[in-house]
Amino acid sequence: MEVVGKSMKRVDAYGKVTGEAKYANDLCPKDALIGHVVHAAIANGEVVSIDISEAEKVPGVVKIVTCFDVPDIQFPTAGHPWSVEEAHQDIADRKLLTRRVRLYGDEIAAIVGVDNVACERAERLLKIEYKEYPTFTEPEDALKPDATPLHPDLRPTNLLVHTSFKSKDFDYEKAKEEAIKKYGAAHVHEVEGEYQTPRISHCHLEPCTSWAYVDVNGKVTVTASTQIPHIMRRVIAQALGWPVGRVRVIKPYIGGGFGNKQDILYEPLNAYLSIVCGGRPVSMDMSREECISQTRTRHAIHAKTRALYTTDGKLLAREIDALANKGAYASHGHAVAAGSMGVYRNLYHDEYGSRADISTVYTNCAPGGAMRAYGVPQAVWFADCQVDDICHKEGFDPLRFRMDNCVGAGFSDPANGITYYSYSMKECMKKGAEYIHWDEKRKAYADQTGPIRHGVGMSIFLYKVGVYPISLETSSARMVLNQDGSIQVELGATEIGQGADTVFTQMAAETTGITPDRVYIVSTQDTDLAPFDTGSYASRQSFVTGKAVKKCALELRNRILDYASYMLKLPVSELMIHDNNICERIPLDGAEVQTDLSAGNGYGYIPDGSRDENGVYRDWLGADMKKWDIDDLPSGKWSILRDTGKIFARPGKVLLSLKDLAETAFYSLDRSEHITAEVTNHCKENTFASGCTFADITVDMRYGKVRIDHLVNVHDSGTLLNPQLAEAQVHGGMAMGIGYALTEELLYNEKGRPLNNNLLDFKIPTAMDVPDLKAIFLEMDDPMGPYGNKALGEPPIISVAPAIRNAILNATGVSMDRIPMTQQRLVAAFREHGLI
Amino acid sequence: MLAIVHMTVNGVEQELAVDPRESLLETLRNRLNLTSVKKGCGVGECGACTVMVDGTCVDSCLYLTMWAEGKHILTVEGLKGRSGELNPVQQAFIDEAAVQCGFCTPGLIMTGVELVDSGRRYTREELRKLISGHLCRCTGYENILNALEKVVGYPKTEEKG
Numbered sequence: 001m002e003v004v005g006k007s008m009k010r011v012d013a014y015g016k017v018t019g020e021a022k023y024a025n026d027l028c029p030k031d032a033l034i035g036h037v038v039h040a041a042i043a044n045g046e047v048v049s050i051d052i053s054e055a056e057k058v059p060g061v062v063k064i065v066t067c068f069d070v071p072d073i074q075f076p077t078a079g080h081p082w083s084v085e086e087a088h089q090d091i092a093d094r095k096l097l098t099r100r101v102r103l104y105g106d107e108i109a110a111i112v113g114v115d116n117v118a119c120e121r122a123e124r125l126l127k128i129e130y131k132e133y134p135t136f137t138e139p140e141d142a143l144k145p146d147a148t149p150l151h152p153d154l155r156p157t158n159l160l161v162h163t164s165f166k167s168k169d170f171d172y173e174k175a176k177e178e179a180i181k182k183y184g185a186a187h188v189h190e191v192e193g194e195y196q197t198p199r200i201s202h203c204h205l206e207p208c209t210s211w212a213y214v215d216v217n218g219k220v221t222v223t224a225s226t227q228i229p230h231i232m233r234r235v236i237a238q239a240l241g242w243p244v245g246r247v248r249v250i251k252p253y254i255g256g257g258f259g260n261k262q263d264i265l266y267e268p269l270n271a272y273l274s275i276v277c278g279g280r281p282v283s284m285d286m287s288r289e290e291c292i293s294q295t296r297t298r299h300a301i302h303a304k305t306r307a308l309y310t311t312d313g314k315l316l317a318r319e320i321d322a323l324a325n326k327g328a329y330a331s332h333g334h335a336v337a338a339g340s341m342g343v344y345r346n347l348y349h350d351e352y353g354s355r356a357d358i359s360t361v362y363t364n365c366a367p368g369g370a371m372r373a374y375g376v377p378q379a380v381w382f383a384d385c386q387v388d389d390i391c392h393k394e395g396f397d398p399l400r401f402r403m404d405n406c407v408g409a410g411f412s413d414p415a416n417g418i419t420y421y422s423y424s425m426k427e428c429m430k431k432g433a434e435y436i437h438w439d440e441k442r443k444a445y446a447d448q449t450g451p452i453r454h455g456v457g458m459s460i461f462l463y464k465v466g467v468y469p470i471s472l473e474t475s476s477a478r479m480v481l482n483q484d485g486s487i488q489v490e491l492g493a494t495e496i497g498q499g500a501d502t503v504f505t506q507m508a509a510e511t512t513g514i515t516p517d518r519v520y521i522v523s524t525q526d527t528d529l530a531p532f533d534t535g536s537y538a539s540r541q542s543f544v545t546g547k548a549v550k551k552c553a554l555e556l557r558n559r560i561l562d563y564a565s566y567m568l569k570l571p572v573s574e575l576m577i578h579d580n581n582i583c584e585r586i587p588l589d590g591a592e593v594q595t596d597l598s599a600g601n602g603y604g605y606i607p608d609g610s611r612d613e614n615g616v617y618r619d620w621l622g623a624d625m626k627k628w629d630i631d632d633l634p635s636g637k638w639s640i641l642r643d644t645g646k647i648f649a650r651p652g653k654v655l656l657s658l659k660d661l662a663e664t665a666f667y668s669l670d671r672s673e674h675i676t677a678e679v680t681n682h683c684k685e686n687t688f689a690s691g692c693t694f695a696d697i698t699v700d701m702r703y704g705k706v707r708i709d710h711l712v713n714v715h716d717s718g719t720l721l722n723p724q725l726a727e728a729q730v731h732g733g734m735a736m737g738i739g740y741a742l743t744e745e746l747l748y749n750e751k752g753r754p755l756n757n758n759l760l761d762f763k764i765p766t767a768m769d770v771p772d773l774k775a776i777f778l779e780m781d782d783p784m785g786p787y788g789n790k791a792l793g794e795p796p797i798i799s800v801a802p803a804i805r806n807a808i809l810n811a812t813g814v815s816m817d818r819i820p821m822t823q824q825r826l827v828a829a830f831r832e833h834g835l836i
Numbered sequence: 837m838l839a840i841v842h843m844t845v846n847g848v849e850q851e852l853a854v855d856p857r858e859s860l861l862e863t864l865r866n867r868l869n870l871t872s873v874k875k876g877c878g879v880g881e882c883g884a885c886t887v888m889v890d891g892t893c894v895d896s897c898l899y900l901t902m903w904a905e906g907k908h909i910l911t912v913e914g915l916k917g918r919s920g921e922l923n924p925v926q927q928a929f930i931d932e933a934a935v936q937c938g939f940c941t942p943g944l945i946m947t948g949v950e951l952v953d954s955g956r957r958y959t960r961e962e963l964r965k966l967i968s969g970h971l972c973r974c975t976g977y978e979n980i981l982n983a984l985e986k987v988v989g990y991p992k993t994e995e996k997g
Contacts, residue, residue, distance in 0.1 A: 009930055016938030017926040017945060019872020019912035026871035117857075203973050205876045205884055205939040255874070255939025256973055288877040497937025497974050728933045728979050735976030759881035759971060766968040767977040772960075 003509040003516055004787045007724035010502045011521060012253065012495065021253045024225045025285050028211040032281035033062055035273045036119030037266065038109035038126060039294070040101040043364040043752025044133040044148065047099045047108050051127035055111070058125065060118025063277050066109040067097040070272065075239040078332045079228040079262035079370065081472040081534045091160070091330035093151050096239060096269045101130065102150045102328035103364050104752045105294050107266075112273050112282055135752040139302070139323040139361035150328060150362040158362040160326050161334035165341055165415065167353025175317040175352035176308055187311045191393060192304075195385050196818040197378045198745035199300040199325060201757075202371055203764045206255020207291040212270040214279030219528075220271045221248040227257040227496050228535030229525040232264055239268035240275070247271070251525040257496045258736075259370030260296050262537040263331055292757035296369030297746055299336050300325040301358075301378045305386050308352075313396050315405040316351045320344055320382060322358040327367035334360045336368060340375030346413055347383045347462050348405045364752040370537060372733065373794040376463060377740060377801065381819065384459040384802035389815055397442065398806065399433055402460055411688070418464050420688040422780035422790070424716040428691050429460065431776050432714040436694040445810055451701045451836075454709075455811025459802035460692040465784075465791040466540035466683065473683035475545040476531035477552035479508065481560065481675040483666050485580055485658030486518035489552075492533025493545035495523050498793050499725040500541050504549050506721060507787060511553035512560075513577030514658065531678065539689075539791035542721060546786040548681035556677035560658070563665050563673060568655055576651055582661060584652030687784040689791040691715040693737070693803035699811045701836050704826030706742060706808065712774040713796055719781050719788030726792055730775035733796020739765045741801035745820050843904045845870070846914030852901075860896040860904055861885045864911060872912040872942040876971070883970035886943035887911045893950045895969075912942040915949065925949050928983040936974035944970050944980060951988045958988050 015021035040047070050066040076090030083089045097107050109126065113119040136142045142150075142158040149157055179188045210224035220242070226232050229251040237244040254261065270284045286294070303322035309315050324337040341356035387405075391398040409423040433439070441456045448454065466473050478490040489508045495501040501521045509516040522530070533545055561572045564582040568575070576585040665673045696710040713730050720726045743763035747755040756762045775796075781788035805816050814829050830836045838853040845868060854863050861878075864870040864887065873896055876884035880898040887896045888910040915923040925948035928934070935941050947967055951958060958966065963984050964977070972980065985992075 007933075010933065010935060012938065013930040013933075013935045014922075016935045016941050017912075017922065017929050018916060019870075019942040021938055022871065023874070023939065025875075026865075030866060203971075205882060205937065205971060205973055206874070207876065253938065255876075256937040258973070285875075288879070288881070497939075499936070724933045728936060728975060731976035731978040732936065732974045733976075735978075736973065758879070759877050760879075764971060764973065765976075766971065767964040767981065768968045770977055773976050773978045 001510055001787065003506045004721055005719060006506070007722055008502060008506055008516060010499055010725065011505050012501055012523060023206055023253050023255055024211065024223050025209045025283070027223055027252060028283045029281050032211055032283040033112050033114060033277060034116055034119055035270055035282045035284040036111045036113065036116065036123065037107050037290070038111065038123055039105035040108045040130070042101055042130050042132050043104040043135040045101050046131045047101060048129040048131050050109055055122040055125040058118055058122040060114040061111060061122045062114065063112040064109065064122065065097065065273070065276060067099040070096040071241055073239060073241050075235060075268065076330070077235060077264040079231050079264070079535065079537060080332070080335070081231070081474070082234060091154060091333050093154055093330050096272050103366060104754060106328065107269070110269060110273055112277055135364045135750070137363050137365045137748045137752050139325050139359070139363060142361050142363045160330060160360040160362055162357070162359040163334065163338050163341065164357045165345060166355035170353035170355055172306060172308070172317055172319045172355065179308060179316045179352065183310050188308060188316065189311055189394065190306065190308050191386065191390050192306050193386050193389050194304050194817055195382050196302045197300055197381055198819055199297045199365065199368070200740060200744045201292040201297055201746055201762055202258040202260040203292070203759065203762070204256030204258055204260060207286045207288055208261065208265050208295055209285045210267045210270045211281055211283040212274040213281035214274055215248070219246050219248045220275060221250065222267050222271050223250040223252065224267050225254040225261060226251050226267070227261045227494055227537060229494065229527055229530070230492050230532055231534055232267055233527045235264040236268045236271050240271060249527045251494055253523065254496050257536065258372045259374070259537065261496070262370040262535070263296050265295055288759060289757045292746065292762060293366055293754040295366070296331055296371070297327065297366045298371040299368035299375065299378065301337070301340065303382045305382060307386055307390060309390055311394065313401050313404055314351065315348055317353060318348070318350050318386070319355040320357070324358055324360045325365070325368060326360045326362050327365045328362065329367040331367040331369040336370065336375040340379040342413065342415060343376045343379040343462055344383050346407055346411070347380065347460065348387070349408060365748055366746065372736065373463065373798050374538065376461065377798050380459060380461050380798050381802050384799070385805060385815070385817065388457070388806040388809055392809055392815065398458060399429060399438055402429060402458070406460060407462055416469055418686045418688065421784055422687065422716070422718060422782040424778045424780050425460065425690045427778050428714040428716050431778065432458065432692050432694040432712055435712045435774065435776060436696055436710060438694065441696060442810070448811065453699050453701060453811040454697065455699065455807040455809065456694065456696045457803045457806025457808070457810055458692060458694045459799035459806060461690060461795060461798040463539065463689045463791055463795045463798065464686055465543045465689060466538045466686060468683055468686045473540065473544045474680060475533045475548040475683065476678065476680040477545070477548040478531050478678040479552050479556045479676065481556070481662050481665070483662050485514070485662045486520060487512065487514055487556070489519060489521045489549070490530055491545060491549070492525055492530045492535070493541045494525055494536045496536045498536070498729060499722065500536065502725060503542055503721040504545070507546055507549045508553050510787070511550050512557050513579070515580055518580060539793040539795065542789050543785055543791065544683045546789065547683055548679060550786045551681050552677050552679045555679055556675070559675050559677060560661065563675060564656060564661055566671060567661060567664060575655070577658065578651035580658045581654045582656040582658065583654050586650050586652045685784040687782050687790050689715070689717050689795055691795060691799070693799040695803040695807040697804060697807040697811065699808060701812065701830055704823035704830065706804065706821070706826070708738065708771045708804065710774070711771055711800070712776060713800070714776045714778065715792065715795060716778045716780055717792040717795070718785045718790040719779055720777055721787060721789050723777070726777065727775045729792055730796040731773045733794070734773045734800055735765050735770045737797045737800020738770055738804070739763070740797065741804040741819055741821060743820050743822060839902060841901055841905050843907050843909055845909045846911060854901045856902050858901045860887065860899040860901050860909070863901040864896060864909070870911045870913050874939050874942060876939065881971070884940050884943045886946045886970070888946055888950060891953065893947050910946070912945055915945070923949060924987050925952060928986040932979045932983040932986065934975060934979040934983040940970055940972040944972070948984055948987065951984065957990050959990065960985060963989070
């Protein structure tokens with residue numbers, strides 16, 4: 001490949017370093033009114049009355065609406081593709097404003113005014129009467145019989161959903177009996193463990209923000225910082241009871257999302273406030289405090305686990321019972337918890353199988369929603385604390401144990417059929433261990449005493465790409481040829497900082513034969529213009545949208561060649577596009593075809609649908625693929641034949657410039673044709689990405705202070721589309737993982753009031769808290785990815801916290817069961833163990 | 837009542853009528869349309885709104901516009917050369933892939949320019965401390981430090997481990 005796989009500079013870098021890239025609030029008209037939310041001052045109860053008579057008199061106040069005024073419509077907020085099956089639809093448990101208060105700060109009224117001062121003055125004059133109920137911020141309390149159900153219309157208790165997954169006919173006690181029979185009682189051991197993860201905030205640097213007005217065509221138009229403009233459009237329509245066509249969402253550059261903006265926040269209320277103010281522009285720019293306590297969080301999950309293994313280090317059975325803290329509203333519902341348990345089970349192979357049970361429970365705190373890696377950091381925390389607790393107890397080497405028991409090549413998830421095609425989990429571990437000098441350090445760090453101790457630890461992960469077949473994966477793309485032979489690429493997929501626009505530009509250039517400087521990607525998604533795509537989440541875009549880009553580029557290429565054929569009076573089969581020119585196409589001999597025959601571990605796979613009825617290998621996108629006889633391939637290996645327009649041919653003599661072709665196509669008096677392509681790609685493929693983290697740390701026992709000396713992430717994310725951006729993506733996830741491990745936790749007091757919803761007290765890492773970060777990649781070409789690529793956006797955070805935890809265990813012998821492993825918690829644990 | 841304030845912003849003299857309670861962040865964004873100045877928290881925690889006042893970086897959200905009377909303000913918009921040339925700090929951020937979502941970028945670039953203006957060189961550890969008032973959630977700071985080292989660091993003698 002000529003463009004894909006190169007470290008091309010970001011297409012938006014210039015706009016961002018010059019400050020010229022416009023974000024949602026930068027585009028807000030200066031005369032916009034301010035929409036100010038009135039937050040409840042209790043955590044559980046009901047609004048009995050709101051008297052607005054005095055507040056309304058404040059100069060500058062335009063409108064006050066309360067929970068007694070808004071339409072009686074409940075809507076869901078999750079950034080999921082809509083399901084046409086009612087049973088699979090997201091839970092509709094929200095209203096624009098609520099009389100039933102379910103968390104401290106719940107939205108009970110809104111004031112529209114000319115500025116913040118007017119709104120805040122008016123808020124102080126509101127007379128609000130509440131009826132208060134006892135508060136519960138933990139699932140254990142929310143499930144007690146006397147706890148008031150938060151959503152009695154939807155659920156009789158605070159249990160949202162309970163899910164049970166298990167291997168066929170699995171029973172832990174039965175497995176134990178059988179194992180003892182097979183291996184002997186002396187050789188079968190067991191550990192029990194209880195592990196906890198915290199509620200944390202995404203802390204994207206740009207707070208959640210939007211502004212709305214009603215356009216002259218009657219459409220309510222919302223400009224928002226979102227990952228999911230097309231989904232937002234549908235949810236705003238549902239919330240207002242308006243037809244979707246009357247809602248327009250515009251997504252400009254956004255300052256990070258990490259899943260928080262894969263949810264619908266104040267945007268429907270923003271649309272409503274503009275509508276009730278006669279369509280005037282209204283701005284809702286959240287404060288950082290609102291952004292932490294009133295949007296979404298990563299789910300806190302509390303898990304009890306058991307594991308059975310042999311004394312020579314073979315996993316026999318595992319089980320987990322977990323409670324996920326949902327917070328006050330369903331948001332993404334039970335999907336996060338369910339996904340979490342899948343990875344807990346899949347990460348390791350148990351001879352007798354495994355069981356996972358999880359309940360998602362409503363409580364009086366900020367709703368758990370999507371956050372980078374969607375429940376998987378929790379799953380890996382449970383699985384890899386457990387594995388290291390086994391290894392610590394038995395004196396096993398954690399690397400060896402993982403090599404022996406981790407998910408194997410060719411694994412296919414029995415629950416959904418997702419298959420691990422390009423397998424390199426063990427190779428990742430090997431690379432990480434080499435980098436960190438695992439064997440030497442485990443030896444050197446044995447039997448330490450004294451106040452300063454060192455440790456190395458590791459953790460591994462598994463992550464699927466996108467959501468197929470659990471949910472819909474669809475994406476569309478449009479390409480338009482300009483008069484100069486350049487193209488626009490229009491997508492519904494979103495750039496949120498990850499570099500999507502850049503890799504899509506590379507893909508379009510790769511497959512069309514047009515150079516990347518002549519590929520103009522439209523960064524802003526306007527739902528009136530952008531083709532449909534569900535947006536940025538699930539590390540899906542480079543995979544799912546990438547397929548749509550490739551398919552569209554192939555179609556555009558074919559249309560250009562068709563016109564070239566007309567101009568040159570030559571058959572299409574003799575033409576190709578290269579470097580902005582129509583060239584002679586010189587087919588390569590079979591012997592010259594470049595294929596990747598270097599599959600790992602001698603394991604091979606030819607994807608379904610890749611052979612036609614004659615046994616001929618075809619690209620699954622189908623278009624213009626040279627036929628290749630499968631029997632010619634060496635057996636026991638795989639071969640990835642991916643038509644990028646160049647693999648099977650090389651360019652010969654230049655026949656015509658694309659500029660001349662485009663100009664003729666636009667203005668020909670004989671055959672005028674505006675060359676465009678637009679496709680939908682319904683993606684029905686998936687695969688797994690994997691990798692690991694190794695941490696080398698120093699613990700100052702006296703202060704519970706952990707210093708990370710070396711941290712390395714090894715990723716198997718298929719072919720890298722842009723190595724420099726891939727590495728940068730990994731760095732960011734690793735830093736987020738450090739915060740998750742050591743400092744981040746959103747806390748509440750006993751009345752359900754958030755204690756640290758600001759960036760001073762909610763501690764995300766600064767440059768001083770992060771060491772030099774190392775990213776290593778194993779580039780295995782994955783047969784499912786459009787360019788051999790698979791998920792990378794979310795995975796870098798997953799295995800960092802357990803690797804640090806296991807390094808602390810190695811250094812001190814103390815098993816920390818709960819993140820964040822703050823200095824206070826570490827000192828308390830060291831005291832408890834009599835170490836200080 | 838509005839009050840009149842005079843300041844030089846990106847080399848241009850301005851006479852503005854402002855609310856005396858207004859922060860420099862609000863004035864720059866809302867009255868002068870200098871939207872490179874980003875609001876990440878409004879209370880001096882994140883550094884996204886960093887601008888230079890008489891050559892020193894400040895959080896413009898914590899700085900009252902009235903205090904800027906007679907002062908010189910520089911924002912990222914003011915770094916661009918006459919023909920669009922980039923400042924070396926900006927170029928280093930592009931080359932080192934130090935930009936992701938871009939929201940913390942203008943503030944960090946202003947701190948970078950302040951460091952360049954100091955005329956001295958800094959170790960990586962010094963740079964960590966000097967940028968610790970800027971929060972970034974995308975990059976892990978790795979490439980930001982690489983970019984800053986390129987312009988104000990010591991020449992590299994060996995590859996980092």
